[in-house]
Amino acid sequence: xxxxxxxxxxxxxxxxxxxxxxxxxxxxxxxxxxxxxxxxxxxxxxxxxxxxxxxxxxxxxxxxxxxxxxxxxxxxxxxxxxxxxxxxxxxxxxxxxxxxxxxxxxxxxxxxxxxxxxxxxxxxxxxxxxxxxxxxxxxxxxxxxxxxxxxxxxxxxxxxxxxxxxxxxxxxxxxxxxxxxxxxxxxxxxxxxxxxxxxxxxxxxxxxxxxxxxxxxxxxxxxxxxxxxxxxxxxxxxxxxxxxxxxxxxxxxxxxxxxxxxxxxxxxxxxxxxxxxxxxxxxxxxxxxxxxxxxxxxxxxxxxxxxxxxxxxxxxxxxxxxxxxxxxxxxxxxxxxxxxxxxxxxxxxxxxxxxxxxxxx
Ligand code: CXF
Ligand code: ZN
Numbered sequence: 001x002x003x004x005x006x007x008x009x010x011x012x013x014x015x016x017x018x019x020x021x022x023x024x025x026x027x028x029x030x031x032x033x034x035x036x037x038x039x040x041x042x043x044x045x046x047x048x049x050x051x052x053x054x055x056x057x058x059x060x061x062x063x064x065x066x067x068x069x070x071x072x073x074x075x076x077x078x079x080x081x082x083x084x085x086x087x088x089x090x091x092x093x094x095x096x097x098x099x100x101x102x103x104x105x106x107x108x109x110x111x112x113x114x115x116x117x118x119x120x121x122x123x124x125x126x127x128x129x130x131x132x133x134x135x136x137x138x139x140x141x142x143x144x145x146x147x148x149x150x151x152x153x154x155x156x157x158x159x160x161x162x163x164x165x166x167x168x169x170x171x172x173x174x175x176x177x178x179x180x181x182x183x184x185x186x187x188x189x190x191x192x193x194x195x196x197x198x199x200x201x202x203x204x205x206x207x208x209x210x211x212x213x214x215x216x217x218x219x220x221x222x223x224x225x226x227x228x229x230x231x232x233x234x235x236x237x238x239x240x241x242x243x244x245x246x247x248x249x250x251x252x253x254x255x256x257x258x259x260x261x262x263x264x265x266x267x268x269x270x271x272x273x274x275x276x277x278x279x280x281x282x283x284x285x286x287x288x289x290x291x292x293x294x295x296x297x298x299x300x301x302x303x304x305x306x307x308x309x310x311x312x313x314x315x316x317x318x319x320x321x322x323x324x325x326x327x328x329x330x331x332x333x334x335x336x337x338x339x340x341x342x343x344x345x346x347x348x349x350x351x352x353x354x355x356x357x358x359x360x361x
Contacts, residue, residue, distance in 0.1 A: 001018070001020055001021070001135065002016065002018045002020070002337060003016075003020035003134060003136065004058065004059075005017055005056055005058060005125065006047060006053070006055050006057045006058070006128075007055060008056075009046075009053065009055050011047060012048075012345075014047075014059070014134065014340055016337070017120065020120055020135060022117060022118055022135075023116070023119060024139075025070070025071050025139055026139075027071040027072050027073040027074075028071055028074060028143075029071045029074070030070045030071065030077055030083075031068050031069035031070075032063075032083060032085065032145065033065050033066045033136065033137050034063050034064075034065040034137065036063065036065070036153075036155040036357055036358065037062055037063035037133035037158055038161075038190070038357055038358075039062075039335075039340070039343045039344060039358065040061065040062050040163055040190065041190075041278075041347065042162070043059045043061070043134075043344065045278060046128050047059065047344070050279075050280050051278055052281075053128050053129075054116075055126070056123065056125045056126070057118075057125060057128055058125060058126070058127050058132030058133075058138070059128040059132065060132060060133035060134035060358075061128050061129045061162060062133065062159070062162035063084075063085045063133030063138075063158050064148070064155075064157035065083065065085075065360075066080065066081070066082055066083070067079055067081045067082075067145070071142070074142040076142065082147065082148050082152065082157065083146060084148050084158065084161045084313055085133065085144055086144050087128075087129035087130060087131050087161075088103055088104075088105060088108075088109060088307070088309075089130065089141050089143035090105045090310070091143060102307070102310075103304045103305070103307040103309075104303070108141050108143060108144060117138065117139045127140075130144060133158075134337065134340060146314075148313065148317060149317075155331060155334075156317070156327045156328070157317075158357060159330055159331070159355060159357075160327075163190035163194055163355060164194045164197075164325070164330070165194075165304060165307050165313070166302075166304055167191040167193065167194020167195040167198055167276065168195070168197055168198035168201070168305060168325070169302070169305015169306050169307050169312060170195050170198065170274055170305045170306070171183075171197075171251070172201065173306030175272050175300065177199050177204055177249050178203070181202075181205065181249055182206045182242065182249070183208070183247060183248065183249045184208045184247040184250040185199070185207065185209050185210065185220075186251065186252050186253060186254060186259045186262060186263055187251075187252065187254040188211040188219065188220045188228075189353075190330060191277075192209070192211070192253040193219065193220065193330060195253055195276065196220055197224055197325055197326065199224065199249070200224030201325065204249075206226045206227065207225045207226050208228070208247070209228040210228075210229055210230070210231055212231055213350060213351070214230065216352045219354065223330075231262070234262065238266055245268045246265075246266050246271055249271060249272045249274065250264070250266050250267040250271065250272070250274070251263060251274045252273075252277050253276045253277050254277040255277025255280075256283065257283050259277065260277070260279070261286070263275070264297065264299065267295075269296055269297065270295075270297065271297055271298070273297055273298065274301075274302050275299070275300070275302065276302045276305075330355050331354070331356075332354050332355060332356060333346075333357070334356070334359050335358055335359075336360075337360065339358075
């Protein structure tokens with residue numbers, strides 16, 4: 001089959017090949033024919049070493065498709081089912097799954113670093129984050145797929161699988177934004193726009209979007225931001241809108257030390273600071289010992305929007321069905337797998353792209 005292969009970490013291009021195979025389907029695994037996948041910033045982070053990934057590998061992790069084969073012990077999915085994938089398959093039995101934290105289940109995630117599920121000849125090829133959706137087919141644990149109704153377009157289901165879950169979940173599950181609150185969102189890519197939509201759903205009164213790319217400001221407002229400013233305008237906006245008290249909730253959706261620090265600085269005393277951006281393991285952020293207690297802020301990490309995929313994917317799709325979550329509007333461009341390198345380069349260049357979706361014939 002056709003797939004886009006990351007030969008080495010540090011490569012800026014994927015190699016399009018048509019001789020990639022999946023491993024055989026294990027007893028509790030399924031084979032999925034990928035029908036749509038988003039191009040997420042974390043795919044670039046896998047390529048450049050910001051996030052851990054193994055090479056040779058197939059990246060792409062925000063996908064949806066159709067089950068074409070199911071192992072004999074798979075009982076909740078069948079051939080023909082439409083599914084949205086997840087890069088954190090909940091095993092259902094570990095301490096995190098039983099404790100109501102299925103987004104922190106490490107069972108399948110650790111296994112994915114040991115079990116390559118693609119092959120080129122005899123060479124094992126790893127799937128990124130246990131997925132690898134820049135391929136026509138992939139094999140995943142059945143726990144890593146959530147059934148969606150047949151009438152949900154694959155591209156809509158794909159969006160839910162990473163960016164929308166991560167962003168809306170950060171606002172609703174992690175921060176628990178309260179009605180009437182003031183919210184600041186730093187970074188307006190696909191995840192930032194999803195945080196904005198989540199804050200709007202939660203009933204925030206003001207939502208201020210921050211991004212250096214002025215072209216993204218109108219986009220942010222379209223999805224619910226009440227104001228949009230550049231980082232340089234933030235101090236003045238804090239003075240005008242909050243009398244320098246800061247916002248109730250601030251979200252870093254970049255993952256850089258400067259933006260995390262800015263999220264902290266712009267939260268009010270007693271406010272909530274949420275780190276959504278996926279930063280480097282060696283990037284350090286400084287806080288004084290005094291401000292950590294004196295400002296009484298809640299500093300929260302948000303991984304995968306605190307997702308309980310079996311609860312949240314259906315909820316997000318219900319919100320989309322009822323017109324309260326705009327997912328169609330998040331699709332900036334549709335491309336083919338053959339165009340993936342151009343798509344990655346466009347994302348790297350940082351234009352006003354919410355999501356590019358790779359669709360498969
Ligand atoms: C990432 C987190 C690390 C694994 C891949 C997905 N999240 C969002 O893109
Ligand atoms: Zn992602």
